[in-house]
Amino acid sequence: MITVKKEQSLQEKLHILADAAKYDVACTSSGSDRRGKTGFLGNAAAAGICHSFSGDGRCISLLKILYSNECIYDCRYCVSRRSNDRPRATFTPVEICRLTMEFYRRNYIEGLFLSSGVCQSPEYTMEKIYETVRLLRTRFHFNGYIHVKAIPNAPEELLTLTGFLVDRMSINMELPTEESLKKLAPHKSFRSIFQPMKQIAGGIMTSRLSSGKSPTLDRHRSNQYLSGSIFNRKALEDSTVSPSDAPRGFDLSLKKEQTPFIPAGQSTQMIIGAAPENDFLLLQTAQTLYRRFDLKRVFYSAYIPVNEDPMLPPPDTAVPLLREHRLYQADWLLRFYGFQAEELLSPDRPNFNPLLDPKCDWALRHLEHFPIEINQAPFETLMRVPGIGSKSALRIVNARRFGALDFTHLKKIGVVLKRAKYFITCSGAMMYRIPMEEKFITRQLTGEEYQANWDISHPQTYHQMTLFETGGFSV
Amino acid sequence: MNVLTCADDFGSMMTCIYEAYACRLGHRSIRLELEPILQPELFCQYRQVDFDEKKAAAVIRSIQEKISWEAWQLVYRAAMSWQPHRLDCIYRFLLLGFHFGASVTDMLQHPAVSGLFALSRNVMNEAHYFREFIRFSSAKEKFLVSHIEPKCNILTLVAPHFSDRMPSEYWMIIDDTRNIAAVQPADEPFYLTSVTEEEMLRLKQAEKEDGITVLWKEFFHSISISQRASARRQRTMLPVWYRRHMPEFHE
Numbered sequence: 001m002i003t004v005k006k007e008q009s010l011q012e013k014l015h016i017l018a019d020a021a022k023y024d025v026a027c028t029s030s031g032s033d034r035r036g037k038t039g040f041l042g043n044a045a046a047a048g049i050c051h052s053f054s055g056d057g058r059c060i061s062l063l064k065i066l067y068s069n070e071c072i073y074d075c076r077y078c079v080s081r082r083s084n085d086r087p088r089a090t091f092t093p094v095e096i097c098r099l100t101m102e103f104y105r106r107n108y109i110e111g112l113f114l115s116s117g118v119c120q121s122p123e124y125t126m127e128k129i130y131e132t133v134r135l136l137r138t139r140f141h142f143n144g145y146i147h148v149k150a151i152p153n154a155p156e157e158l159l160t161l162t163g164f165l166v167d168r169m170s171i172n173m174e175l176p177t178e179e180s181l182k183k184l185a186p187h188k189s190f191r192s193i194f195q196p197m198k199q200i201a202g203g204i205m206t207s208r209l210s211s212g213k214s215p216t217l218d219r220h221r222s223n224q225y226l227s228g229s230i231f232n233r234k235a236l237e238d239s240t241v242s243p244s245d246a247p248r249g250f251d252l253s254l255k256k257e258q259t260p261f262i263p264a265g266q267s268t269q270m271i272i273g274a275a276p277e278n279d280f281l282l283l284q285t286a287q288t289l290y291r292r293f294d295l296k297r298v299f300y301s302a303y304i305p306v307n308e309d310p311m312l313p314p315p316d317t318a319v320p321l322l323r324e325h326r327l328y329q330a331d332w333l334l335r336f337y338g339f340q341a342e343e344l345l346s347p348d349r350p351n352f353n354p355l356l357d358p359k360c361d362w363a364l365r366h367l368e369h370f371p372i373e374i375n376q377a378p379f380e381t382l383m384r385v386p387g388i389g390s391k392s393a394l395r396i397v398n399a400r401r402f403g404a405l406d407f408t409h410l411k412k413i414g415v416v417l418k419r420a421k422y423f424i425t426c427s428g429a430m431m432y433r434i435p436m437e438e439k440f441i442t443r444q445l446t447g448e449e450y451q452a453n454w455d456i457s458h459p460q461t462y463h464q465m466t467l468f469e470t471g472g473f474s475v
Numbered sequence: 476m477n478v479l480t481c482a483d484d485f486g487s488m489m490t491c492i493y494e495a496y497a498c499r500l501g502h503r504s505i506r507l508e509l510e511p512i513l514q515p516e517l518f519c520q521y522r523q524v525d526f527d528e529k530k531a532a533a534v535i536r537s538i539q540e541k542i543s544w545e546a547w548q549l550v551y552r553a554a555m556s557w558q559p560h561r562l563d564c565i566y567r568f569l570l571l572g573f574h575f576g577a578s579v580t581d582m583l584q585h586p587a588v589s590g591l592f593a594l595s596r597n598v599m600n601e602a603h604y605f606r607e608f609i610r611f612s613s614a615k616e617k618f619l620v621s622h623i624e625p626k627c628n629i630l631t632l633v634a635p636h637f638s639d640r641m642p643s644e645y646w647m648i649i650d651d652t653r654n655i656a657a658v659q660p661a662d663e664p665f666y667l668t669s670v671t672e673e674e675m676l677r678l679k680q681a682e683k684e685d686g687i688t689v690l691w692k693e694f695f696h697s698i699s700i701s702q703r704a705s706a707r708r709q710r711t712m713l714p715v716w717y718r719r720h721m722p723e724f725h726e
Contacts, residue, residue, distance in 0.1 A: 011693050018697035036639040038662055043640045050712075051607050052723060054699035057708025064698060102687045103694075105619060105644060106611045107637075304702050319702050398581040405584055412589045459705030 008089055014099070016089040020069040020080050021115055024172075024269065025301045029061045029110035029145040031217075031264030032167040042104060042111070042144030044167065044264075049110050056459075062113035062147060063103055067091055067128055071117030075185040077174075077274050079306045080117045090119060093132035097140045104144055111145030111167070112136065118151060126154035130162045137165050145264075150200070152192040156247040159196060160261075163203055164253055168264040168296070171197050176285040180275035183311055200266050201293040202245025207261035209243060210254060216294050217265045219335070222390040225379045226338030230290055240292050265296030272327065273303040273320040274312060278350035283330055283341040290334065300327045322457040326352040333358055336390055337383050355446045355453065360386045363423055364438055364445075370423040371430060374410065375400050387420030407431050418448060476516075478506045481524045481562070485554050488562050489531035491524045495566060502570055507562045538569065543577035553594035555628045564590045601625060602632040608717045609633065611646060612688070614681040618645035622720050624652050631657070631667065638665045649678075688722045695723040 008016075030048030050059035068090035069080040079086065096114065103109045114132060119125045129148055136142045146166040150159060163169060171193055175181045178190050205215045216231070216239075223229045254261070268289060270282060286298040302324040305315040330352065333339040337359070344358050345351070353361045363370065363386050372381055374396060382393040392414045399405060399413065406426045411417055421431040422441045434441070477500050481491035488509075495505050506519075515521060538547045550565050567587035572579040582588045611619035619641075623630075630650050634657035637646060647658040649670060659665035718724040 011690055014690055014693050015697050018694050022698045022700055036642050038642050041641060041644070049607055052695060052721070053709045053713040054695060055706070055709060056700045056703035057705045057712055058700075058703070059712065060695065060698060063694070065694075099690065103691060105641065106613065106685075106687060106691070107609050107621070108691050302703075304700060321703065395583060399583040402578065402582045403584050409584045409589070412593065413583055455707065459703060459708065 010095060010099075013089040013091055013095070014065070016087050017066045017069060017091060018064065020086075020117070021064045021066045021113075023079065023301065023304065023306075024064065024113075024115055024149075025058075025299045026147065026170060026267055026269060026297070027059055027061045027064055027113060028267075028297065029147075031296055032145060034143065034263075037143055040141045040143040041101065042142055044111075044143075044145045051107065051109055061110045062145065063100055063109045063111070064113040065091070065096070065099075065115075067096070067114060067116035067125065067132065068119040069117045070119050072120065073118050073187045075174075075187065076307060076309050076311050077184055077271060077303065081307070084307065093128065093135050096132050097136045097142075100136060100144075101140050101142060104142070111147070113147045115149040116151065122151045122153040123155055123158070126151045126158045126162070130158050130165075133162060133165045147264075150196050152188055152196065154196075156196075156199060157249040159199065160203065160247045160249045160253055163200065163247075163261045164259050166262060168267060169200055169262050170267040170269070171200075173268045173285075173289075174271050175275050176270055176277050176281055177275070180277065184274060196247075197266065197268070197293050197295075198241060198245050199247040200262060201241040201295075202243055203247055203250055203261045204265065204294070205241060206243040206246045206250065207254065211260060217296055220390065222336060222379075222383070222394070223338070226383065227380065228338040228340060230287055230334055230340060239294065241294065265294070267295060267297040267299060269299040269301055271303050272300050272324050273317070279323070279327060279330075279352050280341070280345040280347065280350040282327060283334075283345060286331060287334055287341040298331060300324050300331070318457075321459065322354055322453060323352070325456050326354070326358060330358045338380060339384075354457075356442070356449065357386070359384075360419060360445055360449075364442055367436055367438055367441075370436065371425045372423065373428065374424050374426050375404050385420055385423050387416035387418065387423075389414075419445065476506055476519045477504055478508055478512075478516075478519050478521050479524050480508050480510050480512055480521060482526065483509050484526070485551070486528070486531045487524065487526040488554055488565070489534040490527045491562065492566055492569060493527075493530040493534050494524045505566075507566045509559060509562050538572070541576070542569075542572040542579060545580050546572050546577070549580060549591055549595045552598045552632070553591050555598050555632065556594045557626045557628075558594060558597075561594055564594060567591075598627045598629065598632070601627045602629040604717055605629055605633050606636050608713070608721060609637075609648065610721050612682055612685040612722075614678070614683075618647065620678060620682055621646070621648045622651050623648060624719060625650065628653060630655060634659075634665050634667075649675075685722075692723055 028048050029044065030046060032044040033046040034044040036043040048061060050061045052060040054060055070088045070090055071080045071082055074082045096112070100112045104111070114129055116125050116129060133146055133148060136146070147168040147170065148162060148166050150169050150171045152171065173193055174185055174188070181188055181190065209215055219231045223231050270285070272282070289295045289298055302320045303313065304319050305313060305317050308315055330344055333344065334341065344362055352358055363384070372385060379393055379397050382388055382396060383390065395413045396405065404427050407417065410426070417431065422434055422444065479491050479495055481487040491507055495507060512521065538550060550568065553561055553565055568591040571585060571587050575582070579588060583592060605623060605625055609621050609623060611621045614620050630648060634648060637648065638659055643661050645659065645661045647656050649656040654670050656668055656670045657665050658668055
């Protein structure tokens with residue numbers, strides 16, 4: 001590779017390296033709860049805080065940048081791959097620290113998200129990332145959120161050292177099968193991804209146990225009432241991680257350091273639509289990752305064609321935004337609602353229904369459970385009703401101890417009656433005379449959701465209204 | 476109907492509630508309203524209540540002790556709303572609260588409770604948005620200034636967040652619509668103060684173009700993916716009226 005070097009201003013570097021980082025989806029600042037300290041800058045809120053929303057409607061929570069995009073690898077789907085002719089830049093650690101501090105003071109960001117192309121070698125890149133984070137924590141007294149990417153094949157000791165300084169660490173899985181990985185990211189292998197993932201999980205577990213916490217991460221409180229939850233104790237028995245998996249040098253550091261190891265847990269990301277995997281496989285992979293490695297989040301990234309390559313979909317392929325949306329909906333059902341991947345999809349129906357959200361779709365296939373009585377149904381059953389979320393289910397359970405609830409109360413509590421009305425009764429009566437027929441309810445629901453689904457899959461186009469609108473599809 | 480009126484601040488509201496109990500006219504024949512009263516009604520007796528520190532403190536103490544801390548938070552947050560009927564809502568809620576005790580906050584089927592709950596939820600949502608979207612600018616490299624124009628009076632709800640976050644910075648958040656400010660000198664607790672016109676002018680001279688803003692705008696535009704662009708989604712997540720003081724939306 002020939003590089004033409006020229007002095008770049010900080011603004012130019014920021015442009016190049018933010019532009020290269022934008023395809024990474026994880027931009028959450030959640031999972032850590034930390035009070036501020038005198039003399040330091042920053043705290044962390046468990047729910048995470050978004051600070052702005054970019055032109056594509058995605059949240060900007062962290063200063064998401066690459067340390068460098070001078071990558072030595074040639075992954076086919078990646079913009080920064082070696083064979084692409086693009087402007088290249090590399091920050092210095094101090095520049096990153098300055099930017100983070102100044103942005104944070106002005107309440108622009110919630111912290112730093114530092115990723116990098118593999119610059120010179122994995123060891124060198126990881127060392128630079130570690131140096132940046134160490135400077136930020138020690139010299140600049142930054143106490144806010146930090147998320148770093150672990151570079152595959154980096155030495156374990158560096159992983160350990162970095163882990164005690166950051167809130168979250170992630171390793172991108174990118175593709176759920178070994179063969180797609182081999183085809184599209186020839187420098188990565190399942191081993192190089194799962195090995196550090198397991199080490200990080202072991203480290204987190206040891207660190208939690210040594211500070212008197214439970215071995216697994218804290219999940220949303222509604223999970224403790226859901227017997228089918230993927231996080232309940234029985235499910236966690238198939239976890240393969242043990243404290244002995246912690247990365248090298250961990251025991252020594254643990255005694256020295258006062259801070260917890262990666263308190264906000266680890267996350268990963270999978271690309272949707274670059275390889276032929278179906279939704280069922282993706283969702284099952286996510287579920288396995290949650291159970292085996294106690295991952296905090298799995299992110300899904302709709303594949304955006306940036307490179308022309310015979311192995312990849314052609315550059316004019318539409319971005320599968322609706323598919324990505326459905327996967328996120330299903331992911332929420334796994335983590336908050338006590339669903340399991342096998343309930344939502346099966347080998348016979350491996351993909352999500354584009355017309356209906358996964359919860360409605362599940363409810364329509366299980367009409368024998370409905371309608372349920374709001375004033376008597378257990379919490380677990382309430383959570384399965386489309387239009388009722390964990391907040392409103394908790395409010396219902398609390399409020400009905402003091403008297404019967406009817407539909408006007410439900411509306412005020414926050415239940416989405418547009419969807420829920422087909423599946424519930426209040427004191428024995430439904431809201432309207434609704435026949436419990438699958439076809440009828442499907443027609444009603446798809447009619448109402450049609451516009452919303454169109455908006456998601458066609459973000460930029462305009463929709464012409466007609467008098468004779470039927471939606472143009474058959475159910 | 477007897478109408479008790481009071482000034483639009485939290486202390487007066489609490490005094491007004493004290494008086495509503497003390498005047499013993501029967502709860503059904505009393506209504507509480509906030510000044511200014513633009514359109515007086517016929518067949519109503521209006522009585523103005525002035526702020527009294529002891530009476531207000533008594534009401535606050537009994538809410539905290541006889542109902543619950545949660546109810547107190549609900550009342551305080553609802554009082555910060557912009558809606559004109561909020562004082563009467565609080566009063567109706569307290570009537571129930573003093574009868575049922577701590578469990579009142581769960582009784583969402585009662586209109587008085589759900590009314591207050593809706594007000595409080597609205598205030599907290601707005602406060603959360605401002606926690607996200609407040610922007611500081613550095614004036615003379617010495618202190619950080621932020622201007623907000625919220626609908627609800629959320630200053631006291633967001634200031635503790637920034638006080639925890641930036642304990643060793645000198646910052647101030649100024650509510651331009653109400654002319655009040657939360658100010659925190661470095662390493663000291665924050666305080667509320669009113670801002671005069673003269674002080675506003677002096678501040679304006681101190682605030683000049685902040686060099687970092689350019690970098691922030693650069694980042695903001697670079698991070699967006701053009702293939703996914705959707706102004707509608709952006710508007711849903713970040714409504715336009717919040718953007719007034721956000722530099723990334725200014726040319």
